[in-house]
Amino acid sequence: MSPAPRLVVLLLVARIAASQTLSNAGRNFTVVFPENIAYYYPSDARNKIWVTALHNDTSVMVSSANSQLNAGQTKSFTVTQELGRLTINETNASDPFKVFNISDKTVHITSNKDIIVQAISSKGRSTQSVLVIPTTKLSNKYFIPPVPEIEGTTSGASPVANVTERAPFRLIIVNPNELKASVTIKGGEEISIDIESGSAAQIWVKNDNKTWYVEANKGVAVFFSHPCAVQHQCTCGLLHAMVPPAKNNTMRFPIPPVLDQPVSILRSDKETRERITFGSSSAVVESAGTAIVYWPGLLLTLVPVEEFGSCFVVQFIEGKENILIIVVNKNHQQGIHIGNDPLEGAEWQELKGTEYSSTNRSISSTTVVWHAAANMTVYQIYKQNDTWFGNPAAVISANPDFRGCVSTPEVTKILQEAESWQESIRSCKNQTLDLISLPSEALQKQTCQNLRGNDAKQVWIGTRRSSLTGDWYWLDESDFNNTNWAGSEPGDVSEGQCAVMSLEGDGDCGWKDRNCCEDARPLCYAAPQILQIN
Template identity: 50%
Template sequence: MIRTASVVLLLLAAQIADSQNFNNTGKEFVVVFPENIAYYHPTDPINEIWVTALHHNTRITIEKLNIDYDHMSAGETTNYTTDLELKKPDIPENSTSLNVFSISDEAIKVTSTKDVVVQAISLRKNSVQYAPVIPSHKLGTKYFIPPVPGLEESPDDGAVVVNVTERGPFRLIIVNPGEDQANVTIKGEEEFGGAIEPGKVAQILLNNNGQYQYVEADRPVAVFLSHPCAFQDNCTCGLLHAMVPAAKDDKEEFLIPPILAEQASILLSDEKSRTSTDSTAAVDSEGTVILHKPSFLLTLMSKKDFGSCFVLTSLRYLIKSFHIVVHKDDKNGIYIGRNPAGYTDWEELKGTDYVSTHVSVTFPKAFLWHNSSVMAVYLVGEKNGRMYGNPAPVVSSIPDYRGCVVTPEVIEILDEEKGWKESIKSCETKHLDLISLSDNRLQKQLCSKISAKGVKEAWIGTRRSSLTGDWYWLNYNKFNDTNWAPGKPGKKDQGQCAVMSLKPDDDCSWKDKNCCDAIRPFCYKPPEFLPM
């Protein structure tokens, strides 16, 4: 009996890679609302946390808001309002120095018993900003600081004014979501830093000469670029706020929807450079790529961060449209809930194989998903002619023709070779089933994922009836879609059970075998889907 442990390792590696693709789901989040001056208008802010559950019986706890909400259902969204908001950084009187590391206590911790998606929106008069919240376990320790956008209104002599908020510099907001102190350093031509206690927030002032290039911490932190009252037009200002993604290991490609790129600049930063470029269809970076307009900072998704399922929330109907970027061969297969989307108004991204479309939001909430590919989706709003928006929250990066995956499927070819009946029990010991392939779409989907070098075949969950000789599946589904190899199956007395071929050129075809042959079992657990 040959044992090839590498097969299981290859399968598990693929499975882990799938489950660790980027998404916005988690059980712990830290939310912070930036200072929002709002057109110099003395109205109170409306800061809201929106939580979408992905599983039934989910319990939500929000510290500082005294929220303890039990039994959220899968697909349910609730929102909570707070007046907690960052204040102006604590700057020494008459100071002109930017070396300010101001600590505050306005962070809000959201925890859940099962995976959820969290979004935050800040609204004050006509000043609106929206962002999905990255779960704490997906944060990083190094962030490249994007170039600081130029503000239209500044002091006549060009000097930095730190004590006049609306004419002051942009800020870095750094949040420590952990249970231990985070030591943070702002590095570049100059260097300074400080310690952030658990659950605390630091604000650091930035000028536009680029002396600070990246943030480095000894523990995972969240980083934002923000300005509470950036000048826009007609003596008005509004909040600019964008999440900064953690530094990437390699350069990745970022695709830009044409309609969003109109009259916009792209803020790029990585290990070697910090630049601002005119709008384009695609850029490469290992750091931050942010689209900038006077009222708009939008963090772009890299192709590696594309998802297959997204939460679309109108957020008080403040979100007016969503924008999709997808490969030109994958325009079909997009669904809203259970209904095919059928979008036809696609625009090419010049110099790429991708296309983009934008669609008006006509519903309070929906789930947008692709049955065979991944895509980028951005939520965008507009208030009095000024845009705001950010990526839609990614629920899953695992395409599946059956729906929106919230718990990945388990695929495992066990190491030990046994007879067909014994293989059923081997799968059951791992809380899995000998796989039933009653749908040819499932077979094609799994066949594309299997990597089983050195293994020629594996038992699957079908055999002949001892009474009639007819084939049946262990899960009792109809025996319709078949993938028998040429000339198979043989006569009733030639083989009572079936195997799937794992040879690269056999297209996962089936053969009948003697049920007592020693062969590896193909064990499986289906994914959990979000109810639509």
Template identity: 45%
Template sequence: MGPVLLLMMLAAENSEVTATPPEHSTGLKFVVAFPENIAYYHPVVAQNMVQLTALYDDTSVNIKSYTFADIEMTLSQGESKNYTLDERMESNSQSISDRVLQITSNNLITVHAINQKQNSVQTALVLPTDKLAKEYLIPPVPEIQGTTLPVNIVTAGVTERGPFRLVIVNGENAGNIVTVKGTNDEKFTLESNHIVQIWLGKTEQFRSVTASYPVAVLFGHTCAMRSSCICGQLYAALPPAKEEKLKFYIPPALANGTEAFVLVSEKTGTKIQDFNPASPLVETAGTAIFYHQGLLLPLIPDTDFAACYVVHSILDTQNFVFIVVNKTFTDGVHVGNLRLENSWQDLKGTDYVSTTVVLVLGKSVIWHASSKMAVYFMGRKNGSWFGNPAAIISTSPDFRGCVLSPEVLKIGEVANSWQESLKYCKDQKMELVSFPEAQHQREVYGKLLQAQGASRQEVWIGMRRSSRSGEWYWLNGVPVNDTNWEEGEPGTVHDGQCAIMSLDENKNFGWSDKGCCEAAKPVCHIEPILLNIS
């Protein structure tokens, strides 16, 4: 059993063991902005859309866009729908604007932004408003021939020759004071659901964005050069600023044989670092964004690895996921109902490996049974990559699937009979724990093993003999196959009728039969809620 199974600890004997609630990709409120898209220089309409994915049935979603009529839709669990925006939703001005999309729902959803124009595709994972931050670090501007080089080509007078820019998106908080810090700070006051765009000129040397209330920040260019007289939109949603030193493991396949860089941002400064597949680890006390032609990809630090992700493929493009995981836990990776059987590529000098999975059309759930990993949604169209960190559904590994609500374990406060313990758990809206599968048993033991202050007592579990047949049965109705009886246990039908478990690690959490009227504390349990992965 790996240490990643020991997700949480009992603080005392009557504490609950749970995992963290649904993660930062899921929420109830989102504000989305779409930067100007002049890819290929042609005056054709871009296809800007949001892709909404529901985690629960009967999810009602409201979409309010600029001055247009509201849109209502209802989604079932795991269902995804696209909403295409009016072209007037694009933010093509540096002035403050209210051209944003406001999305609200009654249940948790994920939101994926997609910008397409001819062969130019850009995607971003949209964070809910309650997961936004007050500070972001501005990356160094990549050196792109025909866009930022030569320096004298950059001009404010021609849109496609303009500098890189920031798009700062305010959520629900009116009067949000936003400061873009640099050689000469720029300060703005944004009302609720407003945005402002800032050019990243050479002289200002902007380093960070701070705000009195949380905001989202996009970084990129309306039309970065790809080849002779062909340009494509280039944008990424910046991750919130972090000060601790982080490790970023980069799949070598991202470089795809082309020149690639890592844009590193720290509070003390920025740098553009060449990417060498032989050195796939970047360590920095800040943020890191991977760049190569057509792609700005925020990298996932190991502190943000998760156990379950959801991605949806995009029509008329090649779609993939790139997975990074500790080499010890490759056998726990699943795509849908199937264990992943891919070959893995070592990330040299590290304990991690990566692989690429081709996606089929529709939804794909990528989850791990016992560990955490990084997953990137990636695509390619006409040779150019696009992509973003995949939407995190859960950081709680579980051998049964993708966790929406983690299981709960609780040791009762009072020692009582098996029957009274059963009632106690029901009064807590829980059940006396049934854990028929050996893998689940090991997980429960691992969590209880970490209990702080838990004595080596015995506790009731949800197994007893049938009064009619004398056979043992689980309260949840699952057949009794995997057991952990102590030596010589259980006795005959004339012995104990209820199952009790030792919390003594030296006894390997062994079970024995006891008279049901003896006093012991119960282990109460709530089953996890799992996402339908079919």
């Protein structure tokens, strides 16, 4: 392969790979439900798993239940498995923070095509939701967040292990792998444990300023949880959030004005483990590990700028107020859509000290949120009476597209060999692609932008003159209305019956007519799949 097409293909492959890495979609998940509102609450928890299919003919297995879903369909599965109490015995009473509790009460979810998985646990007024990360995207290192200051739970007197409201926070470490995982908690005296496949371990978290972290020989999931943290008016409820993996570099976490209330940021990386109090005017925190918002009833894992996406699935919960918090660069407030509708009438609040802004919007059904030209992040927040809970919305793609929420990225590929226009059609077909048709101005601009930075001079595109009428037409039979001819192009019929797109310099990729028998590299294409929620 010559250098120019190799560069083009590598750039496009890297773009798709980056999008897939940031996506929360996958085919293998393990879900765990923590103890919710103590052992004595007089009703069972209502635990549910939501599975959203991104493609047609998706076969989903949740434990022993099998379902067939098409793209955009969401199915709810009721689950009875729940982790039990974390207790100590007399032999461990001298140092309860070393006590592990191992449980096999986890739920395994598999599918033949990519899906999104979210979980919700509800017991009385205590409700928490979490976005479940696929097994292939888990990490082997996590920084443990500091314990939030909660009157009646963590502040004042020392924790009391067997008094639920006064018990310490706990870590839940899940091994979704086929083989046993060796896990160590480091930062002080090391604590090690082996966790069998499909099991979850629980351990209490020390409330000190030391930097603690989890390290494993395989990818594991780590959750930060309390079954009955005091909230309002002496009530208590579950607090639960997924801990994000340790980062390779320090990242910036814009902080939206959550609920227009002062909040605490639980920040932890290799340098620091601290609680930071932020008001609504404070707007950014930096970390190479964990950054979690705490407000009574709410643990919200923040998303760094480097992990913003362009397309999200947000789950609607009946009987609760459903609110989206959208954070985007203040230069890209236009282009956001909720479902098929552009976001209009938004009241934007600038995040002080950053180039980002935030807005809130209520929703009334499960939907997609997407940006036509830029990346952003979306949080889904729910309110029930005076209690709030929520989590980051599920990322489908980090590749913005003017057509909608992309579940399968478009393919744009310049082939190796220069050949005639007719041979180019066949060569693209051999790769299950088509010689590209460019009927819209938006697609023309997006394609031109995607191909910048390569050394190819011109490529065949899928248009030619009709031998019968002399009119130009597209191979995919789209209307030939929006054109991008270069100056003085096209010429008359004798000058050329087919067209190339120029990729020279930093121009606008104008078209030129050419003799169909001349040689040029084919520009092959497959359109993306756009997700519509049913």
